[in-house]
Amino acid sequence: MPAVLKTLGAKAAADLDKDLMSDEGGYSIDQLMELAGLSVSQAIYKAHPPNSGKRILLACGPGNNGGDGLVAARHLYHLGYEPIVYYPRPVHKPIYDGLVKQLHGLHIKFDDRENFKAIAQDSDLIVDALFGFSFQPPVREPFDKAIEVMQSGVKPVLAVDTPSSWHVDDGPQDEGLGSKYQPDYLISLTAAKPNVKHYKGKRHFIGGRFLGKDVADKYGLSIPDYQGLDQIAEVPVDIKVEKL
Template identity: 40%
Template structure:
């Protein structure tokens, strides 16, 4: 019957501590992934999701603005930006708090080599809506805790003031400013597109917009260990639409 079918197809939404443990396990001896591998796969799936949902933007005069935070979520945004250029988009990056690690320095260098401009400041709302057709929010990921400090507090405030009709926002894994488990408790912006990575997080259960899943690399033994019931990715696709997928909770 339909209820049994829904239960069998129900997606598990992961909490913060479980998500952190999942990453630690993937990058441990048992599974042997490196952080740059995971970032590359995540960023590619973000770019693929954007292409699925905003394909016409690649042929328009408007640009994409990727706002990248200091951690791994920001790294995903840098990778996604580079792939989007290869997909035909014009991309600018705002990366106000750079991480002093070779991995991130190399990601910046790779972006510069494909012609991405790095902005010094967050554009004003009027410039955002006239110049850009999409903002990619890759500021904070699932490990973020505590208060939002400068400059990201004012950046998130600007994004919250935007009309999603005039300028959509695509968030990477977690909408920045949301509580990883409770959702939008701070009344910040709600993205038009959420791209969950590897598995959706609990905050996404209340999300009503377009919801894609990316990060197609988890081995079956890992899925079994975490009891993840992920949807089938079609063909060679890097992302899958899970907007209408029931949750298991």
């Protein structure tokens, strides 16, 4: 385990995605989303195994972070969970429409009631897949209500890549929405983001076992020590953080 966790800011993370999806990198957005969602499902299994409660509420936003949540819902179903999807602002593009059709084909429940707290109370764990590293404030309805509920601690939360409403570099706001938000679990995708220095939750995972050494070296990243079949690696919450 490295003594320092190297992190990527918003621009570097976006540049890395571009490199991966370039002609040289060879990946497509749906491949990366599939790998991310698989990693999220494994983090949930590690942090909250089915015997801890099978009802998983996945709060999915309108971007790629939400797509990761939709993919995770499918994998969770096959792992024996009972996923419920909150997806109030669907994006009608082929990749997202396809993911939704896959979930309907498995009879996975979608629940977009305005009262997010009522949906959350029916679940055992909430997955925060609302906003990723490219988020720009303010948080608009109905997502503000979802963040308020997750911040309240009504149920344990696993955040995908970055806690929603946090600035990718600076972390939570000093006051107002999200200022008290500390998810119980966090899975950083491909690499941790600088705001992880503000994370004080229980467990932190790095997900995405696909990054090659050449790309990692270009961005100054250390590839986590993945074990066996795992797509995730756990890192200490209190590890020293360095922004690249």
